[in-house]
Amino acid sequence: MHLSGLLPLQALWTALSVSTQHFPSWGHYDLCKTQIHWDQGRSWDYMACQPEAELVSRFLRVRLDPPNSTCGETPEMYCTLENPYMCNNECDARTPELAHPPELMLDHEGRIPNTFWQSVSWRSFPEPLLVNITLSWGKTIELTEDIVITFESGRPEQMVLEKSLDHGRTWQPYQFYAADCLNSFGMERRTVRDLSPASVLDIICTEEDSRGYVWKVDKTVRFEIRERFALFGGPLLRNMASLYGQLDTTKDLRDFFTLTDLRVRLLRPATGATSVDQLNLSKYFYAISNVEIHGRCKCNLHANNCVLEKGKLSCECEHNTTGPDCGRCKKGFQGRPWRAGSYLPIPKGTANICLPNTVTSDHCQCHPYGSLHDRCNETGYCDCKEGTAGPKCDKCLPGYYWHRGCRDFSVTATC
Numbered sequence: 001m002h003l004s005g006l007l008p009l010q011a012l013w014t015a016l017s018v019s020t021q022h023f024p025s026w027g028h029y030d031l032c033k034t035q036i037h038w039d040q041g042r043s044w045d046y047m048a049c050q051p052e053a054e055l056v057s058r059f060l061r062v063r064l065d066p067p068n069s070t071c072g073e074t075p076e077m078y079c080t081l082e083n084p085y086m087c088n089n090e091c092d093a094r095t096p097e098l099a100h101p102p103e104l105m106l107d108h109e110g111r112i113p114n115t116f117w118q119s120v121s122w123r124s125f126p127e128p129l130l131v132n133i134t135l136s137w138g139k140t141i142e143l144t145e146d147i148v149i150t151f152e153s154g155r156p157e158q159m160v161l162e163k164s165l166d167h168g169r170t171w172q173p174y175q176f177y178a179a180d181c182l183n184s185f186g187m188e189r190r191t192v193r194d195l196s197p198a199s200v201l202d203i204i205c206t207e208e209d210s211r212g213y214v215w216k217v218d219k220t221v222r223f224e225i226r227e228r229f230a231l232f233g234g235p236l237l238r239n240m241a242s243l244y245g246q247l248d249t250t251k252d253l254r255d256f257f258t259l260t261d262l263r264v265r266l267l268r269p270a271t272g273a274t275s276v277d278q279l280n281l282s283k284y285f286y287a288i289s290n291v292e293i294h295g296r297c298k299c300n301l302h303a304n305n306c307v308l309e310k311g312k313l314s315c316e317c318e319h320n321t322t323g324p325d326c327g328r329c330k331k332g333f334q335g336r337p338w339r340a341g342s343y344l345p346i347p348k349g350t351a352n353i354c355l356p357n358t359v360t361s362d363h364c365q366c367h368p369y370g371s372l373h374d375r376c377n378e379t380g381y382c383d384c385k386e387g388t389a390g391p392k393c394d395k396c397l398p399g400y401y402w403h404r405g406c407r408d409f410s411v412t413a414t415c
């Protein structure tokens with residue numbers, strides 16, 4: 001159930017996301033609990049659960065540094081890289097049809113021509129044209145698919161993709177991109193295919209996404225998630241048990257795919273040549289039409305739903321947990337220390353629910369004949385069988401007598 005005004009993320013799940021190109025449906029951990037009906041009563045069974053993966057880039061907020069990096073404050077005419085005499089790309093921030101604000105990186109694509117953010121041109125040459133694009137969720141997210149950034153004016157010749165796990169206080173590089181890795185970053189050229197399970201956390205510099213004067217053919221810069229997952233789950237991610245098992249037991253691996261913010265540091269635009277044409281600097285700029293990121297809210301396996309409320313993403317916590325990531329026990333449920341749920345054992349995992357304060361190991365023992373379970377339920381009480389009562393289910397209600405549990409007098413009489 002969702003309160004009105006809340007936007008259930010799962011409701012936004014589109015047909016697109018169920019296509020085979022996305023995360024396999026096996027092992028989705030989509031249920032947090034199920035009610036078990038017994039002959040004599042009912043109780044809850046708890047399982048590890050997580051929200052469905054989806055297009056999470058739609059929830060991003062974007063910030064540019066320097067803030068005046070967008071074209072058009074002073075109307076400007078831009079030329080193309082292939083033909084410096086073809087100058088028909090006018091940018092004017094005050095005319096909606098000619099403006100290219102940062103939001104156009106994240107709007108719904110499918111329009112022709114594409115909408116895109118565009119930077120100022122490289123008029124400051126030979127000073128580098130530097131723009132930092134910070135993309136923030138305000139919430140911890142787990143990546144499930146490749147990050148794909150689409151450039152409309154040639155891919156940058158130098159760029160760094162960075163991530164933050166603490167809302168932008170600290171940053172770590174994800175990947176370096178350069179036409180010449182050694183020259184730009186002093187790094188050897190590598191690709192994701194050079195990685196092994198042992199080196200999966202290595203930060204590499206790739207040249208595959210920076211070359212390409214033929215920019216109309218290849219416009220995307222990728223950060224490969226699936227190929228990293230495939231090191232554990234196999235090429236088609238058929239062995240998800242192996243991947244989930246690794247994620248469960250290796251915190252560094254789990255953290256690698258987890259983030260609150262992403263930063264694209266643009267260091268040098270496409271030039272399409274070895275030297276910069278100083279007589280026509282208006283053909284050098286950055287333009288991004290789309291940033292596509294699939295992932296899910298990180299809820300520590302304690303929620304299967306994530307909602308957007310007043311512009312803020314938050315897990316709908318189960319298992320007596322609370323907080324935006326279900327990262328702590330609810331008030332009154334500190335019977336044992338908080339723990340994240342676990343993917344193991346496959347396929348239902350372990351819920352590791354928070355227990356009520358009143359639960360002590362002594363109190364939590366229930367009578368083996370009177371109770372459905374030998375341990376307390378999530379509310380700290382024993383689930384008593386029919387006709388049974390008392391904190392430990394060792395007392396009979398009126399009309400019942402005790403014989404290895406409470407039995408109904410009238411049933412016995414009929415017999």
Ligand SMILES: [Ca+2]
Nearest residue numbers: 104115116289
């Ligand atoms: Ca767009």
